[in-house]
Amino acid sequence: MDIKARLIRQALDEGFVACRICRPDAVPHVPERLGAFLDAGYHGQMGWMEERVNWRGDPSVLWPEARSVIMLAESYAPEHDPLAVLERPDLGAVSVYAHGRDYHDIVKKRLKRLARWLIEQEPCSVKVFVDTAPVPEKALAQAAGLGWQGKHTNLLSRDWGNWAFLGSVFTTLELEPDAPEVDHCGSCTACQDICPTAAFPAPYQLDARRCISYLTIEHKGPVAEDLRAALGNRIYGCDDCLAVCPWNKFAVAASDMRYHGTAGGTLAELAVLDDAAFRLRFSGSPIKRIGRDRFVRNVLYAIGNSGDAALIEPARALCEDTDPTVADAARWAVARLAAI
Incomplete structure (x- = not known):
């Protein structure tokens, strides 16, 4: 079994629902889209989106030595109907991702374990990122074939719906990239x-x-x-x-109960x-x-x-x-x- 196959198996063993590979330069469309978003003022008070815009727009600038980006998805699919609480005006409705422990800590530890495993298998350098760094995770995830950015701008997959956290491992190791995913939203609105x-x-x-x-x-x-x-x-x-996304009929149960x-x-x-x-x-x-x-x-x-x-x-x-x-x-x- 080659290193990529073993990497994917290890990622699944760690609890990720999917693992795919792309190149750091696989998202050339991001600078233009990001620029249009910022020019329209759609980011509101999130001034940090304007900072290090060159990194956010081009992952190959973030770490020039990187040769591959390992994109990973971790399910946090709910065990309940998240819209049901909206019928209870006496209760406060909280987004599903925040019902349990902070995902930044859980996912990052999982990413670090996977990165350490990779270093043990092949001489290379690695950097792990989850949400807080200027990385266009959703665009990279689509380029790697994890899923596609739907009409709601979030990533979704035919295999696990859209209840997933994204994380990435940048590495100097040359890994065979996967084919990008295409849009499957169709006429759904x-x-x-x-x-x-x-x-x-x-x-x-x-x-x-x-x-x-x-x-x-x-x-x-x-x-x-x-x-x-x-x-x-x-x-x-x-x-x-x-x-309401219909693709959630394929949602994969969260492997970590700390999200509930x-x-x-x-x-x-x-x-x-x-x-x-x-x-x-x-x-x-x-x-x-x-x-x-x-x-x-x-x-x-x-x-x-x-x-x-x-x-x-x-x-x-x-x-x-x-x-x-x-x-x-x-x-x-x-x-x-x-x-x-």
Whole structure:
């Protein structure tokens, strides 16, 4: 068995659902697409996307010595219907990927183990990346044949749907590249049609400034009032466009149970979290990184959308919060519920 075949077997043994190879220079279209995205302002407050744009646009510049990119997918497919919680306005809806432990830690450790194994097999150098580096992971994943970027701009596969984290191992080792995947979305527009905020200006384009995942996680300060009602009870992320993808009928169960959990809760209990309680409750969770103030802001928008007059008191208690954005969200929620 050659090194590539053994590498794929080792990756699957580690818990990845797929492993494919491409060259670092296999995505020449990325600079133009990235430039158009940034020029349109679709990145909103994510200023980091404008930094090191040469790296983000051309992986071969990130590490010129690299000869191969090993792209890997790890399933976090849910055990439940992620849209069901939207019918429970008393609960906070949390994106599936954040229900359990922070995937950055889990995937990176898995990548490092695989990279160490590769070094033991063949003399080479390696670098591992998962999400936090300026790597165009989705484009590389399509170039490697893992899947394709769908009309919702996320990666999906005919073999495992779209519930997967991506990671990469750059290496100086020459490995035979795989054929790129082609688009299989066809005429389907399910992901476009379900978006509550019309965040897709066109198929395969996302205006993050209207995306609920961006608004609840990345956006600092008050959310525009004309978008608040569309948030519903989503307090961290949004899975609507992912959940309706027909290719999820082939979703592969998550191999690591640490991705499953109950990160949400009732809006009433979440609204009263102070900084210490927030940090304790979400220790080890990706939710922790947005901080108490942004999280409670989101909870208050959900309270305002709940239609439950009983939640007016938790909101009223925050109308003079030390964080002005929280106080603004609380006053908005009180006004909404008082009008019932």
